[in-house]
Amino acid sequence: MTQLRVPAVYMRGGTSKGVFFHAGDLPADPGQRDRLLLRVIGSPDPYGKQIDGMGGASSSTSKVVIIATSARDDADVDYYFGAVDIEKPVVDWSGNCGNLTAAVGPFAISEGLVSVPPDGIAVVRIWQANISKMIVARVPMKDGEVMEEGDFELDGVTFPAAEIKIEFMEPGGDADDEGGAMFPTGNKLDVIDVPGVGPVEMTMINAGNPAIFIDAATLGLTGTELQKDVSGNADLLKKAEAIRAHAAVAMGLGASAEEVSRTRLHTPKLAFFAKPASYTASNGKAVGQDQIDIVARIFSMGALHHAMTGTGAVAIAVGAAIPGTLVSRVLGGSQTSIRFGHPSGTLAVGAEAKEVEGEWVVTKAIMSRTARRLMEGVVRVPAVG
Incomplete structure (x- = not known):
C-alpha cells in the first residue's frame, strides 16, 4: 500500500509536543481529517504505547495542531488544537493547549505566514479557533530567524531556551461561549x-x-x-x-x-x-x-x-x-x-x-514558555477512508 506524504513539523511548546500542519495539507472533511490524524499519532492503541505513530504515549505528547492564515483583521493566524486519545478513536477539539500555544508563533514565522522584524520581538496575533479567544505571542528574533536558544528555564523541560511571552486576552468565558460565563453556575463556589x-x-x-x-x-x-x-x-x-x-x-x-x-x-x-x-x-x-x-x-x-x-x-x-x-x-x-x-x-x-x-x-492572563522546532518534512501515513 502506498503511504501518503503529508507535510508536517514536529514541535515542542512548553511541556508538550505535537505534530503541526498547514490547514490546506489536510482533508477538508472533518471525519476524514480526524481519521488521518489518528493514524499519524498512532491511535487508537490498546497497548497504550502509540508505537506505530508520532504520539509519545502521554497526554502531553499525543497532540496535533492545525494552522491557517486568518481571515480576521485582528489576527495573523488561526490555531486549531486536537487532543488525541491514546486508546480511543477520538480527537477532542473542545479546548486549547496552552503549552503548544508557545509554538504557534514560531511555527507561523518560520513557515512565512506572518511578516515580522528580523531582530527584536515579533508580535504574532493568534486566534484560538477552538475556544474563540485571542492570544498574543511575543517571539524573540535574531538575524531573521526565530531565536530558540536562551537561558530561560521552564520546569518540566530539560534544557533552557529563549523566553516566549504569551498573553491570553480576555480568557474568561462569557454568555456566548460554550459553557457560558466565566462562572457557568453563577457561583464562585x-x-x-x-x-x-x-x-x-x-x-x-x-x-x-x-x-x-x-x-x-x-x-x-x-x-x-x-x-x-x-x-x-x-x-x-x-x-x-x-x-x-x-x-x-x-x-x-x-x-x-x-x-x-x-x-x-x-x-x-x-x-x-x-x-x-x-x-x-x-x-x-x-x-x-x-x-x-x-x-x-x-x-x-x-x-x-x-x-x-x-x-x-x-x-x-x-x-x-x-x-x-x-x-x-x-x-x-x-x-x-x-x-x-x-x-x-x-x-x-x-x-x-x-x-x-x-x-x-x-x-488578560500572562505567562512565559519556550518552544523549539524538532523535526520538519513529511509524515508518512497509510491512506485512510
Whole structure:
C-alpha cells in the first residue's frame, strides 16, 4: 500500500509536543481529517504505547495542531488544537493547549505566514479557533530567524531556551461561549453531590479552558503528589473522573456524565490544590515551601499531568485574582500574580482582573514558555477512508 506524504513539523511548546500542519495539507472533511490524524499519532492503541505513530504515549505528547492564515483583521493566524486519545478513536477539539500555544508563533514565522522584524520581538496575533479567544505571542528574533536558544528555564523541560511571552486576552468565558460565563453556575463556589464520591465543593470556571478546582483533601491527597503517586491508582482516577464528568454536566458541557467520559476527554480539566508545602520534584529538585504560594496538580486525559497544562495555569491565575474562588481561598486571599508548585517544579503566572458592575472581568492572563522546532518534512501515513 502506498503511504501518503503529508507535510508536517514536529514541535515542542512548553511541556508538550505535537505534530503541526498547514490547514490546506489536510482533508477538508472533518471525519476524514480526524481519521488521518489518528493514524499519524498512532491511535487508537490498546497497548497504550502509540508505537506505530508520532504520539509519545502521554497526554502531553499525543497532540496535533492545525494552522491557517486568518481571515480576521485582528489576527495573523488561526490555531486549531486536537487532543488525541491514546486508546480511543477520538480527537477532542473542545479546548486549547496552552503549552503548544508557545509554538504557534514560531511555527507561523518560520513557515512565512506572518511578516515580522528580523531582530527584536515579533508580535504574532493568534486566534484560538477552538475556544474563540485571542492570544498574543511575543517571539524573540535574531538575524531573521526565530531565536530558540536562551537561558530561560521552564520546569518540566530539560534544557533552557529563549523566553516566549504569551498573553491570553480576555480568557474568561462569557454568555456566548460554550459553557457560558466565566462562572457557568453563577457561583464562585458550588457543592455537587457526585455518585460514589459524595458532596464535593468546587469552583467551576471558564478561563483559558473550562476547569474544575477542588481541594486536594477531597481526593485524600496532600497536593504534593507526583505523577507516579497518582496515575497507577485506578480507584483514585475513577473518583477524579466522576467528579470531572458530573461537574462538566453542571457547566453545560455535556448531557450526561457518561457522555462526557466517552466523548469529551480534553476538557474540562480537573485540578486540585493545597497550601504551600515542601516536596521533591520529579527531577529530584527540592521545592521549598517558602518558594511558592500554593501547590497545584491537574489531570489531563485521564492521568495526572507531569507538570502543568498551559491553560490550567491560565485558569489558576484567573482563579487566584478573583476573591471567593477555591484558589483564592487556599491562598488566603486574591492575588494578581502567584508562583505555584507542580510535579516538575514551579511556575509563575499572573492575571489582570477587575470588578465591573458586580461582575468580575479578566482582561488578560500572562505567562512565559519556550518552544523549539524538532523535526520538519513529511509524515508518512497509510491512506485512510
